Amino acid sequence: MSKKLYIETLGCAMNERDSAHIIAELEEKEHYSLTQNPKEADLILINTCSVREKPEKKLFSEIGQYAKIKKENAKIGVCGCTASHLGDLILKKTKSVDFVLGARNVSKITQIIHEKRVAWVDIDYDESAYVFSPNPHSPLKGMINISIGCDKKCTYCIVPHTRGNEISIPADLILEEARRMVENGTKEILLLGQNVNNYGKYFSHSHRAINFTQLLNEISQINGLERIRFTSPHPLHMDDDFIIEVAQNPKICKAIHMPLQSGSSAILQKMRRGYSKEWFLNRVEKMRSLIPNLSIGTDIIVGFPTESEEDFLDTLDVLEKVRFDTLYSFIYSTRPHTQAQKWLEVDRSVELVEEQIAKERLLRLKDRHKEILTEDNLKQIGRVHKILFESFDATHSLLEGRSDTNKLVRVKAESGLVGEICEVRISQVKGAQLLGELIS
Template sequence: MEEYAETHGAPPSYFVLTMGCQMNERDSETIAGLLSGMGYAPAASKDEADFIAVNTCSVRENADKRFFGLLGQIKKLREARPGLVVAVCGCMMQQRHIVDEIGARHPWVDIVFGTHNIHGLPRLAMGAVLGKARAVEVWDEGGDIVEGLPARRGSPFKAYVNVMYGCDNFCSYCIVPYTRGRERSRGAGEVLKEAKALARDGVKEIMLLGQNVNSYRGALSAAGGVADFPELLLMLEEVGGLERLRFMTSHPKDLSDRLIDAFRRRKTLCNAIHLPVQSGSTRVLGLMNRGYTKEGYLGLLEKLRDASPGIAVTTDFITGFPGETEEDFRETMDLAERARFDSAFTFLYSPRRGTPAAEYEDRVPAGDKHRRFSELVGLLNAISAEKNAARLGRVERALVEGPAKTGQGIMSGRTDSGRLVNFAAPEGLAGAMRDIRITEAKTFSLFGELLPMEGGSAGEGRAAAGPCEVPDRGGREGRRREGRPADGP
């Protein structure tokens, strides 16, 4: 790399393209950290990069098509610049047929690696740079969790922290247990150490990540003992400097009274939970292998709202699951009415090769599937709009994240409940926690007025610190998106 820098007057550069969920975004931060450690600098776009990594997702519909379309674009870049190194990784690479197809259609791709061996990237990258030998290294199972990998975070004041990897639930529609492997928890001490280091670094909000954080069982110390997720939360709530904790995602069947109690006693834990329900029909939930009933789910909501009044509950639905009848769908509409979610992602069912549901024969006709999808989204959006409208006039504390997409002089932040709020403010406020009076409510966002800090006037926040690459999210979609995210049950 030094030789390259001497010849070119600048270090070689990298660009990471990320598709899919927060777990992938966090993996991309590690990929960026490893490449930075090798001497690469971030590039502004893939068109300028010397090294392109594509971190793939196999959960959404047409993922293969989108991925191979992207490879077609990158191929043109490679033809123009033969020195360009291209690596592909992520969940899709854990599927043998995809790796075979890359070998057959795109033999020019330099490196193929999977979700379990990201730590091996520097060795594979060096091999590609020096010898341009093609390397395919995909492990079927994750071994021990590799700690201490560098990361280049997307934000100076918000961070993702993995608490566990993989999933043992095998919901019948989901590819994740096959691509991310069995559940493995990080040691509680390791998570705590990372959280403390992030707080020292100026991070104010941590999102704890796991496919099902409710299954977390992390070693407390080498001497023995195991912490469950509520216990881990208690430990993290004591980390000085951290102002907010969130987590993603909880499986309803494993939502314990102890976790509900953590909301009752919360300090920095935000008053929000993502609790994917998927269907309101107990019969369909059985076909999905979800392990709970409609009434059981509604009972959990009651307990949560009793423990922590006003808690924001968000969810995921799938419409058109094989075998879903009109009656089943009415059960889903009934659940949506009664649950009154703050917001929801709704997905049209589409089969994932290798999952049990892909073999189910009783497919819902496309017309019915789409009609049900629209009806459900209409109801969910109306409820979201009502719940946002109920916040008019309230003062909400927001973590200011950066300039809004809506126009100059407007900043965006997130409230405790996770709502997006825009308001007029100077850019220097990014990273500050500020009070906003809500003046306008839309279906998916709020608009407000920045209040002066107590005892002060404008009150500057901290400037965005340090160079932070913001990974390309590969076109994350809005609330009407299809397919499924890999971000939890």
Template sequence: MNVFEIPTKLHDEKRQGEAYAPVGQESALFHKKFYIESYGCQMNFSDSEIVASILHQEGFGATRQFEEASLILLNTCSIREKAEQTIRKRLTEFRKIKEQKPDLLIGVLGCMAERLKTKLLEEEKLVDIVVGPDAYRSLPALITEAETGQKAVNVLLSREETYADISPVRLDSNGVTAFVSIMRGCNNMCSFCVVPFTRGRERSRSANSIIEEIKDLVEKGFREVTLLGQNVDSYYWFDESTNTTVNFAQLLEKVALLHPLLRVRFSTSHPKDITDEVLYTMAKYKNICKYIHLPIQSGNTRILQLMNRTYSREWYLAKVDRIKEIIPDCAISTDIISGFCTETEEEHNDTLSAMEYAQYDYAYMFFYSERPGTLAARRFTDDVPEEVKKRRLQEIINLQNELSKKSNEKDIGKTFEVLIEGESKKDATFWKGRNSQNKMLVFPKAHYNFKPGDYVNVQVESATQATLIGQIVA
């Protein structure tokens, strides 16, 4: 579960953990061990795999047990205040361990590192190393510096860094699904968002390096990749060797053509950038999953203008119509923020009615949390009382629960192709996996000799608001 105030995607079987440590059979071969926890978005989990690769080259092996580690790293998130509070609490716990183990090094990576470097290093003395999202290559030198007792920091942002040449070490991998970063940073200055300040300007990774990484995953048996970026639809790469460009729709097609058994997902889309070309490409290829995460944030045009989202309520809902026109079976999820600055009750109701119109399959839902340094913090007053924010958020959650349940109940009786990801956490006699629409299905193993990575047809017999339950059919 992501480290935010409210449970996020409405699934019983969740893909991500709140925190995790890497695993590797080769760990015993390394003379030093590191332990890493990742918080927040999928991009952070992907970054942790890049960090693991860099550390492996320096002789560090991975461990699940932080007690065994000489280096503890937290890959952090600054998107919500609660996320930062969670990480501070965890750092305090590790600092107590360091009192008994003086040689232990503690480091903070990611967005919170960039934003709170001075506070973490000097005022609170919680960490020894601080590394921003664009500075992971300097981690070995920073570790060496910290071993001398010096505080080590590098939070410089880059206009070029994409880590395209680094082969990620897959952490806690199920061997079936993997994240592949295609771009970094963000040029959208949404007024509530800290990402442009912590991850820098947008830059796209070489299409050739993306294809090579995915080819390697396919050869290793992976059957699904999720292309990651703050705004994947604005992906744009110029190939100097051929004097040609590759946009996101073209990249999607290139990946889809690599192997018919490879599923392709992507996240996240900005409504203003997802084009008909992308939608028609999704419709053309069976192995491009029929699922789009399309954040609305608010259903009211005035609030959207304050958020600097660059679209109106009507424009957004027309985009939903276009998606359903071109891809009738496409599932749509969203992000919603309740209680943004000056939001009225009527404007909150506009969000509820937009949800009704879009009929979202699931959603990530939060109340507004002012982040220092953002445009909203500088320009607007956070004037909606917290109890009002929470009440409005609960209304949003209640409605989404109804919409999710309704969406899943419509699937009863249907048969879906499901990629088996592993055993259900609740019952080892059941498999779990997702369909093209990103819905979780659980179903008995029965007498079939299937394994993770296999595709099976599953007929849905019942549903909760979070999960489809069914049986394998021939």
């Protein structure tokens, strides 16, 4: 009789991919089967995020809830980024947790489950060449890690402390995994890394010279693969060769996530992002000159220490000029082990933006972005998109999928088209949702 595994995944796509690796490893090597009911699980895992403070605070509440409902002798493990930077502290704060496994130590999952009250959180551990167990349930849309860790030192970010220094995964392993996924039915692959377009700069062992642009080209040659996406590229590394490859390669989706963080060059310098407002806008202009229908998403932090109203207006100015299709925006959150936190502790001239002012700026940013989305979505009526249908809503007989520009579209049609790419003419807009009709 197989043991039951329940896993809760918090945070980014990287965490989702780590969870998929954990599940595959435990299914193949320890004979676990996945359950959606934590009460029947023999092993409960929480794969954590620490990019912001709130999910971290929520962790101990989650642990307490699982401890109350778990069956006798069931184990609880904490994985991911919060595990990396809190480590033994999690074990000291709660007796309910059996082990803590850092984000850089995922390949050790089948070993640590047999341990009691241990924390393995070595951020220098190198698993870049580790071959994880294959997922026998290849999804229509799959994810592949192309690097681990991060070599940037952004002053607000805890990721280098939780995932270690950047190492690229050998291209041969990436290509082999991509071919296997496509053979098992995957049509779209999302390439993952903290800075994907810095790929190839660091390998832990000797490896043929290859950069991200070349990797994209090689992956695109896999027969049967329809679409390639990637996240997140760093604006600093968006050279002309990269932009031209995205523009000219028909398998690369015409949607890109460009984390802006701030529109103020002064704040960007304090964040140590390595680019200016002008550089960011130049890269956008270059891409849109070659890809007029390009969809651009971004991340923005408001209220970074010392941000003035003028700095914030620069951010609104970039929003107006770029008209982002997706926007993830947050109020700055102090994180341990970051340069910004040290500034706040030792330099009295560096102050947090007042909470009420930061909240008001975030609201202004979000409200204007909603207006832009409404304006731009109305322009979609009558346009034709190729949609990869991903799911079917039986209650309303609606197919749902995304265009290569990442627009979510729903169509009244039969379920048999799930997994197919079809042309759809947009006929109606409901909020951020586009409704369309199949073109026969």
